[in-house]
Amino acid sequence: MTSRAGPVVAGVDGSDPALRAASWAAAEADRRGTGLHLVLVNDDPVRAEFAEQAVRKAESRCTSAFPHVAVTAEVVSGHPVDELLRLSGTAPLLVVGARGLGGFTEALLGGVSTGVAAHASCPVVVVRGDVPTTVGPVVVGVDGSDGSREALGFAFAAAERLRAELVVMQTWREEGLLSVPLPPEDRERVERAVERSVSEQTADFRAEHPDVRTREVAQRGHPVASLTDAARDARLLVVGHRGRGGFGGLFLGSVAVGVLHHARCPVAVVRNARGAS
Template sequence: MATSDKSIVVGVDGSEDSVRAAVWAVAEADLHSAPLRLVIVNDDPARADYAEKAVQKAAAKCRSQAPHVDVNTEIVPGHPVEQLLRHSEKAQLVVLGARGHGGFTDALLGGVSAAVATHGACPVVVVRKGVPTTVGPVVVGVDGSECSLAALRFAFEEAAGRGADLVVMQVWHEEGLLAVPLTPVDRERVQREIARSLTELTAALRAEFPKVHTREVAQHGHPVAALTDAGRDAQLLVVGHRGRGGFDGLFLGSVAAGVLHHAPCPIAVIRGTKTQAS
């Protein structure tokens, strides 16, 4: 993610998960010299005092973690998904907790985080429960699609900024429940072809980011299981999502859905530019 004057936006709701997401985001803002905006969505005027206290608590925590970052707060009325998606149109990154349990019971529950992650106009990071690590590689899953190419560039930028290694994974398996399993010979052939194409896929970005130590992994198996396993030692897991304009079919069969629910590290979901307009 290139340095920009656009803000990194964090959705907060008073829960510990959202505060954890804010702390992760302020470190990211510090890394990229970006301003940080903490947004709390309040659809109940009776909760105005709670909203103010919750957003200021998160802001104080962020300022103590990174005093040089410009931290702003905003309380907006409306529906959390709609407001966070609106903010994503002007942000360079949106960061959310995996779920919330504060005064706003709908604010950052899994469904909202999932909806924003897969429909946001900018990259979205969901910070899972637990303390994110600042060691280990950045891991990105690719499949050759436009959105995974956008994810690959984002991952290279993140690895470069963090001084981290980058693991580029393409996980493949026979398509369809009724697909005939490949013979060992055919499986080895497919494995070699994917490994070769993966090296070709990363060549230009490896030349653009020569300081990033990159390892390509072509692996037979289930993408969600393999990426989740790789995420256990990662500081960030990056995946692409094709996305659609509406909310129909949200997450059905998607790798993004699986890693958002199961990966233990922060997950960045990246949409291709063309799919955003679909």
């Protein structure tokens, strides 16, 4: 996937979830050797003082924890989704919290984070959980589509930066193939075909990232449930924005939305660089 210069961008709103997202973004900026830009989108002039205090609090926390990262911060006026999407046009990565409270009832709530993940021009990481784990693997879902290939490239690079194992998972469902359950011999045949598909999809990336230890998984089941379960103790779960796949059309937008709602770890949603759905 094409990389962009410039700082990682994190949306904040004064809430604890947003502060955790900002801290995650600062750590990622440190790993990438780039800067961090914190943005609080204020749609109410009455809250101007609170907005300034909130963004400076996030800036102070990130600077203290990661003194080598150049942190900048600003308050901008407008609608949170619109402004964050605008910034995604030039950012290499956009980070938001799964939910926000604070003084901004609209800022970085579930609907906003989902909306940003669905429409951003760059990869989006939605930070879930009270304290993101610092151990465990990176998990990525694939299905053979262009979108999942972009996600796979992002996941390999993330695993390399984190020095983490990478679990590459492709799921398949019998009801997507036939209206009746497959006999055991046909089930084994499909599973072997999926295993070959996963190996073929990862081959180039394994050559480019020889230090990344990978584990490839072909699993029968629902993609949201399978990925969520595989990422129970993960440091990051990566999915494509959409996918078409050869096994029942896996990794449509509903899968990305599903893991955003159910996964406990940070979730990265990666759009196809060519903008294809």
